[in-house]
Amino acid sequence: MTVTEPQPAFTDTAAGIIRWTVTVVAAVIATLTFCFGFGNVWHLALQLGVPGWVAPLVAPAVDLSVAGLLVALQYLRAKGVRTRLLGPRGLLLFCGVATLALNTAEPMLAGAYGRAMFDAICPLLLLGWSDVGPRLIAALHKTVPDGLAAEKSAPDETVPSIALVAAARELAAMHQAEHGRRITRDELRAGMSVSNEMAGKLLRLVRSPPRQP
Known part of the structure; x- marks a missing residue:
């Protein structure tokens, strides 16, 4: 069936x-x-x-x-x-x-x-x-309801790549230096052009201390 x-x-x-x-x-x-x-x-x-x-x-x-x-x-x-x-x-x-x-x-x-x-x-x-x-x-x-848009948006919901996390950390550091406060999820989403879910993941990673090798 x-x-x-x-x-x-x-x-x-x-x-x-x-x-x-x-x-x-x-x-x-x-x-x-x-x-x-x-x-x-x-x-x-x-x-x-x-x-x-x-x-x-x-x-x-x-x-x-x-x-x-x-x-x-x-x-x-x-x-x-x-x-x-x-x-x-x-x-x-x-x-x-x-x-x-x-x-x-x-x-x-x-x-x-x-x-x-x-x-x-x-x-x-x-x-x-x-x-x-x-x-x-x-x-x-x-909102484009076609297969191509779905394929393009799919990778955004996976685990953030190392390069994406590094870019998010750099953006957060620049925001902290310029505004004197930590970056928000909406500001990170707009600056990185990612979805709300991905911005939330990146924000948690940015605010957590980097892992020691």
Whole structure:
């Protein structure tokens, strides 16, 4: 009696289509929300008497600041940076409030609260997708359900090689000298580009005293 191997839910072709579809949808949503906010703020600036050549400059500066800061913070988090980054987070909070206020200021002042709620949709979508989009797309493009990916990941779950342990010790020593504290598993995982399980094994070996010959 032969035992059949379980088949993946999606074939390689279907998985590729799904990944690129979500990527394109995220890009289209970001573009549409950016254009919506651009038109709203431009119209508001003209009504406030801002010169015509200055009016279209405000919205892109604010929206791009939001998107850039969110992507940068997600990247640093993925790389294991654990500092609080109060400056970037404070600027992100200011830009988020500014883009929402600029899009809803005109209808709020006119008492058109329904229109204000409508105008708030796109800025909130921009904020949400700028936060979720990078992680979602990165996760989709990393999970490749094919045999080649499984073969490549298999050796990572074995016993660490001598060379890998030596590189981990060197990285841990550099981290200790630079930051004055021991390296964490997440920082070791990001620096060595290994799995969580392998990073845990390496961390235990790095923190244990080396064996005497």
